[in-house]
Amino acid sequence: MKKVILGDHAVSYGALLSRVQTIAAYPITPQTLIVERLSEMTANGELDAIFTKVESEHSAMASTVGSSAAGARAFTATSAQGLALMHEMLHWAAGARLPIVMANVNRAMAPGWTIWTDQNDSLSARDVGWMQVYCQNNQEVLDSIILGYKVSEQVDLPTMVILDAFVLSHTAEGVDIPDIKKVDEFLPPYKPEIKMDINDPRSFGALTSPDVYMEFRYKMQQAMDKAKKVIVEEGKKFGEMFGREYGLIEEYKTEDADTILIASATVASTARAVIDELREKGEKVGLVRIRVFRPFPTEEIIKVLEGRKKVVVIDRNISFGKTGIFFDEVKGAFYNSKGNKPPMFGYIAGLGGRDVTPKVIREIVEDALNKDKPESEIIWKGVKL
Amino acid sequence: MKHSDKDVKIKGASDMPEMPASLGSMAHNKTASWRNLKPVIDESKCIKCFICWKFCPDAAIDFIDENTSPKINYDYCKGCGICAHECPVKCIDMVEEER
Numbered sequence: 001m002k003k004v005i006l007g008d009h010a011v012s013y014g015a016l017l018s019r020v021q022t023i024a025a026y027p028i029t030p031q032t033l034i035v036e037r038l039s040e041m042t043a044n045g046e047l048d049a050i051f052t053k054v055e056s057e058h059s060a061m062a063s064t065v066g067s068s069a070a071g072a073r074a075f076t077a078t079s080a081q082g083l084a085l086m087h088e089m090l091h092w093a094a095g096a097r098l099p100i101v102m103a104n105v106n107r108a109m110a111p112g113w114t115i116w117t118d119q120n121d122s123l124s125a126r127d128v129g130w131m132q133v134y135c136q137n138n139q140e141v142l143d144s145i146i147l148g149y150k151v152s153e154q155v156d157l158p159t160m161v162i163l164d165a166f167v168l169s170h171t172a173e174g175v176d177i178p179d180i181k182k183v184d185e186f187l188p189p190y191k192p193e194i195k196m197d198i199n200d201p202r203s204f205g206a207l208t209s210p211d212v213y214m215e216f217r218y219k220m221q222q223a224m225d226k227a228k229k230v231i232v233e234e235g236k237k238f239g240e241m242f243g244r245e246y247g248l249i250e251e252y253k254t255e256d257a258d259t260i261l262i263a264s265a266t267v268a269s270t271a272r273a274v275i276d277e278l279r280e281k282g283e284k285v286g287l288v289r290i291r292v293f294r295p296f297p298t299e300e301i302i303k304v305l306e307g308r309k310k311v312v313v314i315d316r317n318i319s320f321g322k323t324g325i326f327f328d329e330v331k332g333a334f335y336n337s338k339g340n341k342p343p344m345f346g347y348i349a350g351l352g353g354r355d356v357t358p359k360v361i362r363e364i365v366e367d368a369l370n371k372d373k374p375e376s377e378i379i380w381k382g383v384k385l
Numbered sequence: 386m387k388h389s390d391k392d393v394k395i396k397g398a399s400d401m402p403e404m405p406a407s408l409g410s411m412a413h414n415k416t417a418s419w420r421n422l423k424p425v426i427d428e429s430k431c432i433k434c435f436i437c438w439k440f441c442p443d444a445a446i447d448f449i450d451e452n453t454s455p456k457i458n459y460d461y462c463k464g465c466g467i468c469a470h471e472c473p474v475k476c477i478d479m480v481e482e483e484r
Contacts, residue, residue, distance in 0.1 A: 097403040156403045194406050202406045215398040216405050223403070 007168030008033035014145025024063035061089030071195035080107035094129030099152030116353020117165035119317035248297035257286030420464035430476035437468035
């Protein structure tokens with residue numbers, strides 16, 4: 001069934017179709033609509049789940065960890081300061097190997113107080129052991145929640161499904177809402193091997209000596225490696241069942257491209273229009289959208305970038321004292337590849353929700369096309385000096 | 386992973402569960418060796434209110450039945466003294482451990 005819905009509500013429908021059993025959440029703009037709708041769904045009986053109002057995001061994730069450890073398919077959602085407050089529990093969820101799915105609406109971090117989009121909130125949680133999926137439209141948001149559980153429950157790591165504040169969260173788009181029976185076929189009920197059980201008592205996350213701690217971390221990395229395969233396999237299966245396929249990266253007109261633009265989230269979907277425009281002018285440019293940031297698609301990036309003349313990365317985020325974070329990661333991934341390394345241009349744009357319009361993206365690509373190599377590691381786009 | 390009442394033997398990562406969840410290592414890991422002061426209940430004064438049992442942070446006080454004074458489990462009691470502090474009739478003494 002096709003419906004015109006907000007990105008936030010696409011998340012709610014994704015959770016409904018995944019038949020989540022627990023939702024613990026605390027409101028924060030621009031995430032609130034997600035859990036508001038889920039509270040309605042649980043209240044009117046559409047969704048058979050326990051909805052818990054908690055006193056903070058730290059408690060939201062703590063409660064989600066608890067219910068997931070007890071064997072429930074658990075869900076929560078947050079944004080920015082809320083994600084920062086639950087940071088300790090993010091480590092807990094991943095370290096305890098719980099297949100939680102959480103939606104994070106990308107909102108810039110305060111101060112200055114803000115509610116508009118950028119990626120520094122989720123990227124600050126880069127190293128906690130969660131998978132991260134950056135979505136480009138509301139359909140992908142809904143599908144990624146379902147896929148999130150499908151992948152997480154196979155690799156025992158949590159998934160963060162990420163959507164841009166307002167540009168997706170509060171923007172209505174046509175979304176195909178799949179039939180729940182078909183989703184049931186794709187996503188069977190969650191049956192963990194180990195769970196909290198009063199008839200089979202264990203202690204979870206208890207004192208772990210130097211003797212075995214490192215092995216647990218090794219296993220988390222192995223799970224991330226496995227996830228790369230599982231994400232692609234399940235993305236294909238999803239495509240066969242629902243007509244929409246998903247992978248780690250998405251290529252657009254890259255085949256004969258000399259210059260590759262790399263972007264993520266909605267900036268990437270806007271960039272497609274710019275690629276078309278520049279192609280009409282005869283420029284051989286293509287786009288790579290990084291959909292999954294963790295696990296990082298190192299091999300896929302190397303494969304698509306080798307032999308190109310220029311690489312341009314747009315970051316709606318910054319690692320202070322270094323560069324844009326996607327730029328840094330792409331550069332790092334590429335270092336050990338064979339052959340010539342094309343000059344890589346790293347642009348920072350759209351922080352704190354400043355619009356990244358087709359014009360902005362076009363100017364960025366044209367700037368790179370006009371130069372032999374970047375004048376600095378960071379090129380600020382549109383900053384008023 | 387092999388488990389017995391005495392010890393848990395682990396070869397390496399391939400032998401371990403995904404989740405750091407133990408198979409009851411507390412059965413052999415008796416934490417009472419930490420204790421310096423030992424709570425002793427004077428059963429003649431005990432009013433069987435079970436406040437000590439409720440407050441024990443280590444669940445080291447066992448409930449027998451409503452007509453019997455609770456029993457301190459000296460294998461796990463770490464001697465924090467919360468029971469003695471909370472007892473409304475002050476029938477729990479903290480006695481120095483003899484080593």
